[in-house]
Structures are given as structure tokens and as C-alpha cells.
Amino acid sequence: MKILAKISKYFFLCVWLFICCYPLLTVFFGSFKTYQEFNATRGITPPTQWHFENYRLAFTSGNLPQAFINTFILVFCGVCGSVVIGSMVAYVLNRFDFPFKKLVIGAYFFISMVPMVVSQISTFKIITALGFYDRLIAPIVIYLGADVVMIYVYLQMYEKIPIELDKAALLEGASFFQIYRQILFPLLRPATGTVIVLKMISIYNDFYIPFLYLPGSTHGTVATALYRFMGPNQTNWQVICALVILSILPMLIVFLALQKYIYESLAGGVKS
Amino acid sequence: MNKRSLKREEKQTILLFLSLPLLLLLIFGLLPIATLIYNSFTDWDGLSVEKNVIGFKNYLTIWQDPVYFQAFTTNLFYLGSGLLQIVIALVLAILLSTKTYGKNIFKAVIVFPIMISGVATSLIFRLFFEPDGSFDQLLHFLHLSKFIRFWLGDPAVANYTLAFISLWRHLGTSFLLYFAAIQGLPQVYQQAASLEGANLWQQTRYIILPNIRTVLKLNFILLTIGAVSAFEIPLIMTNGANGTATFLVQTMKVAFDQKLVGLGSSLAVLMSLIIIALSLIQQRFQKEDN
Numbered sequence: 134m135k136i137l138a139k140i141s142k143y144f145f146l147c148v149w150l151f152i153c154c155y156p157l158l159t160v161f162f163g164s165f166k167t168y169q170e171f172n173a174t175r176g177i178t179p180p181t182q183w184h185f186e187n188y189r190l191a192f193t194s195g196n197l198p199q200a201f202i203n204t205f206i207l208v209f210c211g212v213c214g215s216v217v218i219g220s221m222v223a224y225v226l227n228r229f230d231f232p233f234k235k236l237v238i239g240a241y242f243f244i245s246m247v248p249m250v251v252s253q254i255s256t257f258k259i260i261t262a263l264g265f266y267d268r269l270i271a272p273i274v275i276y277l278g279a280d281v282v283m284i285y286v287y288l289q290m291y292e293k294i295p296i297e298l299d300k301a302a303l304l305e306g307a308s309f310f311q312i313y314r315q316i317l318f319p320l321l322r323p324a325t326g327t328v329i330v331l332k333m334i335s336i337y338n339d340f341y342i343p344f345l346y347l348p349g350s351t352h353g354t355v356a357t358a359l360y361r362f363m364g365p366n367q368t369n370w371q372v373i374c375a376l377v378i379l380s381i382l383p384m385l386i387v388f389l390a391l392q393k394y395i396y397e398s399l400a401g402g403v404k405s
Numbered sequence: 406m407n408k409r410s411l412k413r414e415e416k417q418t419i420l421l422f423l424s425l426p427l428l429l430l431l432i433f434g435l436l437p438i439a440t441l442i443y444n445s446f447t448d449w450d451g452l453s454v455e456k457n458v459i460g461f462k463n464y465l466t467i468w469q470d471p472v473y474f475q476a477f478t479t480n481l482f483y484l485g486s487g488l489l490q491i492v493i494a495l496v497l498a499i500l501l502s503t504k505t506y507g508k509n510i511f512k513a514v515i516v517f518p519i520m521i522s523g524v525a526t527s528l529i530f531r532l533f534f535e536p537d538g539s540f541d542q543l544l545h546f547l548h549l550s551k552f553i554r555f556w557l558g559d560p561a562v563a564n565y566t567l568a569f570i571s572l573w574r575h576l577g578t579s580f581l582l583y584f585a586a587i588q589g590l591p592q593v594y595q596q597a598a599s600l601e602g603a604n605l606w607q608q609t610r611y612i613i614l615p616n617i618r619t620v621l622k623l624n625f626i627l628l629t630i631g632a633v634s635a636f637e638i639p640l641i642m643t644n645g646a647n648g649t650a651t652f653l654v655q656t657m658k659v660a661f662d663q664k665l666v667g668l669g670s671s672l673a674v675l676m677s678l679i680i681i682a683l684s685l686i687q688q689r690f691q692k693e694d695n
Contacts (some may be wrong), residue, residue, distance in 0.1 A: 138605070142500050146511055149497060152573065153514045155530050159539040163532065175532075177539040218429075221422040231419055237427065244434040246680045247441070248634050251656055251673035252452060254666055255440035259432060277426075303411075309418040338522035340637065349498070358524045363528065370532065372683030377525045384520040392513065399578060400585025 153291040164188070164374035187375035191362075195376050199351055200358035201383075204337060206269055207354060211276045211336045215328050219283030220321055224313050226284070227291035228299060240285075245281040253345060260346060271346040276336060283328045290324035291317070327398035329389060337384060355380045445670035452664065463671035474671060476655040479564060482649065483635040486568035487628030491621070493572075494579035499609055502587045512584070516577040523574075527641040530570045531557070560648040567638055567649055572636070575631070579624055586617040619691070626687035630680055652676060 159177050162186050167181040191197060225231075226238060256275065265271040294317060302312045343354040353361060359376050366372065388395065432681065445463055449456040467473045497515060518526070533539050534556035541553050556566045594612050603611075606611055614621075636653035639645055645654040660669025 142503075142505075145496065146500060146505070149493070149568060150511060150514050153518060155539065155543070156533040156573070160529050160612055175535070175537055176542045216417055218426045222426045225419050225422045229415060231416075236422070240435060242431060242684075243681075244430070244438060246684055247438050247677040248636075248653055248656075248673060248680075250636060251676075252437040252441045252654060252661065253668065254444070254660065254670075255437035256433060258440075259436060274429060275433050278429035288576075309414060309420075313422075334520060338520075340524050342640070356524045359522075359524045361527065373528060374532070377528050380525050381521055385517070388513075388517060388520050395516070396581060396585065397582040 141306070148168050160377050163371055166371050168371060186296065187372045188379065190369075190372050191375040191379055194372070195362045196351070196353060196358055197355070197376070197379060200353050203269060203343075203347070203352060204354040204356075207276075207343070208333055208336045210269075210273045212329050212332045214273065214277040215280060215283040215323055215332045216309050219280075219287045220318060220325070221327055223284050223291055224317065228290055228296065241281045241284050244279045249279065249340060253341075257345065265346075267347060267349045267352055269347070271332030272336075272342045274337075275342055275346075276332075282331055286324050286327050286331075287321065290321050294320055302361055315379045317347045323397070326394045330398045333387065334384075351361070355383075388402055441670050442674055444667055447670075448669045449666045450664040451660065453664035459667070463600050463668045466668060467671060467675065473655070476650055476652040479639075479649060479651045480632050480635055482568040482677050483562040483571055483632040484629065486572040487625075487632050489574050489623060490579050490628060495621075496585050497580055498583035498587055499605070499613060501584065503605065515580050516631075518574050519577040521574070523637040524641060526570065526574050527638060530566075530573075531642065534566055557643060557646060563643065563647045564651050565678045567642060570642070571635065571638055579628075582620050582624055583617060586620040587613055592617050618646050622690045623687065625684055626690070633676065633679055633683070 155177070162177065162179050163171055163175075164172070164184070165183045167184055167186070171181060226234060260266050260271050260275075265274065298316060299312050302316055307315070338356065339354075340356040340360065343352075343358065344357045347353060347357065359373075359380055362376055363393075364372055408419050444456075446458055446460060447456050448459050448462075497511075501511055505511065521529075522593075536555065536633075540556065544553055552561050557563055589611065595608055598608050598612055603633055634653055635651045636657075639649045639651050639654050643649045645651075645658060650658065652672070656676065658674040659672060660666050
């Protein structure tokens with residue numbers, strides 16, 4: 134009986150492992166095949182010879198180096214901005230009392246509930262009017278303007294830090310900025326880790342905003358470069374496969390390096 | 406430092422810390438939404454200068470023509486996949502919280518799909534589900550060839566296919582929530598229970614499930630909101646063709662393709678109201694449990 138339970142447990146786990154990996158394997162094998170071989174043997178057959186030609190083509194014709202640079206800039210600015218803005222806004226909201234405080238919190242939560250996709254008609258006009266269209270600043274201000282996650286994560290962290298700490302520092306003659314910068318910010322490290330991980334995943338994977346605001350060919354991100362390459366190159370599936378693998382690779386590295394933090398941060402909502 | 410100057414410094418700090426974030430919030434968060442609500446009361450086409458306020462007429466159109474709400478039936482597929490996601494993720498989390506060989510490999514593989522972008526995911530599955538693709542090959546191998554269909558082209562199955570892709574992509578998040586919740590349970594209960602000879606099912610029924618109730622409820626509401634706003638996978642995979650247009654995909658088509666920005670905005674406002682209602686329910690739940 135015990136053996137049977139064990140067998141069915143591993144069976145179930147392996148079935149899901151298979152479901153997760155099998156679709157990816159198709160693309161992985163495909164990316165090493167030649168055009169002829171890909172069309173002759175579609176699906177899940179390993180290549181007879183492993184060709185790296187597709188990767189070279191993907192890298193040069195898919196405009197990938199520029200896309201990686203752009204994505205890196207967006208992720209970097211988005212993450213830094215989220216950490217600074219999130220921790221500062223949450224500091225004020227958690228530590229001080231002032232009129233409109235509830236309104237500010239409410240506004241952040243309110244915008245998270247309106248599907249961003251549809252309000253882009255209006256956002257588009259604003260971006261154009263400001264002259265941000267087709268420039269990397271456009272996605273950045275949009276990511277930073279309407280982001281409730283960072284505020285929420287930091288607010289929860291502040292609640293766990295006793296206010297006596299602030300008061301003691303105040304008596305010692307520290308300014309509010311010093312308290313925030315030198316005492317609280319270092320204590321917020323777990324929240325900062327969470328914000329970094331979540332922002333990184335969401336910006337790297339975002340498709341719609343860069344697609345809308347960065348139409349110039351030099352301005353694409355990894356996600357849009359992939360989408361654009363596919364359009365006129367529907368027959369070059371083996372190169373598309375290589376592009377897909379190349380686009381996944383950085384995330385795989387990040388995932389393996391930050392695994393511990395990813396588990397903690399995505400599960401962070403549970404313990405609150 | 407006296408009290409008054411402290412008060413003044415406090416004010417300065419608030420101003421300094423909030424001015425830039427609030428400016429961004431106002432311009433790129435609230436202003437577009439205000440315009441969206443305003444547009445929902447107009448007959449604007451998105452291009453012309455002319456924009457007439459027509460009151461609640463758009464809302465009346467939506468109310469009278471059932472075709473607009475019909476798209477929500479597509480969203481039901483994503484709700485179904487969300488429910489399945491809860492069950493599978495829960496089973497995986499419970500199984501992996503017991504002693505298991507290769508635990509880390511299982512965990513990593515279950516979670517990794519959430520790191521793959523929507524575009525990459527849809528390309529992977531376009532190849533996977535194409536005629537004679539890997540999925541069909543698998544069915545051949547299992548002697549199930551007679552079930553083979555046009556997985557993405559046949560309106561009778563396309564939504565099931567897309568709902569499965571959504572499940573594949575998002576299951577990792579639910580798994581992580583449950584896994585962390587189970588890890589957070591005091592070990593003594595389970596140790597005591599297994600000493601008394603309780604099997605895994607009994608432990609699940611009497612110890613694990615009652616103690617992770619909050620997470621389950623939270624996840625359920627999150628998945629419901631996700632199902633209501635499902636859009637990326639049907640947009641990139643099929644562009645809403647073959648009856649796969651979810652409410653949001655349809656709203657975009659009304660606003661951008663049919664150039665009925667006013668009507669599209671009304672649909673968006675209605676959808677936001679539904680999401681706000683669901684979020685309020687979620688907050689109620691969380692308060693009750695605290």
C-alpha cells in the first residue's frame with residue numbers, strides 16, 4: 134500500500150514535469166535544425182546534427198543585441214525607480230499623518246483595478262504630447278506612474294518596523310531623510326528584494342507597452358523583437374526557435390541565481 | 406529641536422517624498438482613467454476632432470445587445486483553468502512538502518514557466534499545437550490519433566487549448582503560494598499526526614487544508630480577477646479569432662479596429678467595476694480571517 138502511494142506520487146509529479154518540459158523541448162530541438170530538417174521532421178525529434186547557425190542568424194537579423202540593451206535599460210530603470218519611489222511613498226504613508234493620505238493610498242489601489250490595456254488610448258495622447266513617443270522614457274514613466282505592487286510590499290514591511298526606532302533617532306537629532314536613508318532603508322532589505330524580483334519579471338516579460346510606445350526598429354525590447362521577427366519570417370521557424378531560446382536564457386540565469394528570493398517574494402503575500 | 410520646526414520639517418519631507426511619485430501617478434495613472442470614463446460617455450471614434458457627449462447611450466447599447474456580454478463566456482474557460490490550477494498546484498505543493506527525491510528539480514521546473522514572456526509562450530505553443538506538431542505526435546504515440554483536431558483553429562476546442570496554455574504559464578504562482586503556506590505550518594502537528602499513523606490524505610484533510618484556507622481564498626479571487634481580465638494569450642495566439650475573443654480582447658477590437666472608442670471605453674469601465682467588486686470581496690475575506 135505504501136509502495137503504491139509512493140509510485141502514484143512520483144507518477145503524478147513526473148507527469149507534470151513532462152507537461153512543463155515537453156513543449157519547451159520542441160523549441161529547443163527545433164532551434165538546432167537546418168531549414169530542410171526542420172520542415173521534414175517537425176515536432177519532437179532531436180536534430181541529427183546540432184547546428185548553431187540559427188543562433189547566429191537570430192542574433193544578427195532579429196536585432197537582438199539592441200533589444201537586449203533596451204530591455205536591460207527598461208528593467209534597470211524600472212527596478213531602481215520602483216525601489217526609490219516605493220520605499221519613499223510608503224515611508225510617508227506609513228509614518229506621517231496628513232490630509233489626503235487615504236486619498237493617495239486609494240488612488241494607487243484604484244488604478245491597479247482598471248485594465249491598463251484599454252486606458253492606453255488616453256495614455257498614448259499624453260505620451261505623444263510630452264514628446265516621449267518612441268523613446269525609452271515612455272515605458273519607464275508608465276511603469277513607475279501606476280504601480281501599486283511596490284507601494285504595497287513596502288507598506289507591509291514598514292508596519293513591522295517599530296516606530297520607536299524613528300523616535301529614538303529623532304531625539305539624537307537625525308532628520309527625517311536621514312532616518313529613512315540610514316535607518317529604515319537598510320531594514321527594508323527583504324521588501325526591496327521582493328520588489329526587485331517582481332519588477333524584473335514583469336518588465337522583462339511585458340509585451341504590450343513596448344509594442345505600443347517603441348515602434349522604431351531600434352527600440353524594441355526582447356519580447357517585441359520576437360513578435361516582430363515572427364511577422365515576415367513565418368517560414369523560418371528554426372530561427373524563431375533560436376530567438377525564443379535566446380529570449381528565455383537570461384531569465385533562466387536570473388531564475389537559477391535568485392531562486393531563493395523568487396520563492397520568498399512570490400510567497401511573501403502569504404505570511405501577511 | 407522644538408515642536409514647530411519639527412512640524413515644518415515633517416511637511417517638507419512629505420512634500421519632497423511625494424511630489425514626483427504623485428506627479429507620475431496623476432499623469433500616467435489617474436488622468437488616462439479619467440479620460441477613459443469621460444470617453445465612455447461620448448461617441449468618439451479615436452481619430453476625428455469631433456467628440457460628442459451622448460450620456461449613457463453606450464451603456465444602453467451594451468445592455469440591450471447581448472453580443473457584448475457574450476465574450477464573457479470565453480472568459481469562463483479561463484475561470485475553469487484557474488480552478489484546475491488551484492487543484493493541481495495544491496496537489497503538487499502537498500506532495501512536494503513530503504520527503505521527495507529530486508525535490509528541487511521538481512520545484513524549479515514547476516515554477517520556471519512564469520518567467521517566460523507571453524510572446525515566447527505563445528510561440529512555443531503555436532509550434533506545439535500545429536498540425537503534426539509535437540502534441541499530435543504524442544497522441545499518435547498514445548494511440549489516441551482519432552482525437553486529433555486543429556487545436557488552435559477549431560472553434561470547438563481552441564478555447565480549451567488556450568485555457569491549457571494559461572494553466573501551463575501561471576500554475577507556478579499558485580504552487581509557490583501553497584508551498585510557502587504549507588512550509589509555514591508548525592511542523593509539530595504533522596509530526597504528531599504521522600506518529601499516530603495518519604496518512605497523507607488525512608493530514609491534508611484535517612491539518613493542511615484548514616490551515617491554508619486564507620491563501621486558498623486569496624488565490625481564488627486573484628484567479629477570478631485574472632480570468633476576467635485574460636487577454637495576452639488569446640491576443641497573441643489567435644488575435645481573438647475562432648471564438649477565442651475574451652471580454653478584454655473584444656473591448657480592444659471594438660475600440661481600435663471598429664473605431665468605436667466611446668463604446669470600447671464603456672466596456673472597459675464596466676469591466677473595471679467588476680474587478681473592483683471582486684477586490685472588495687477579497688478584502689472582506691482577508692479582514693474576516695485576521
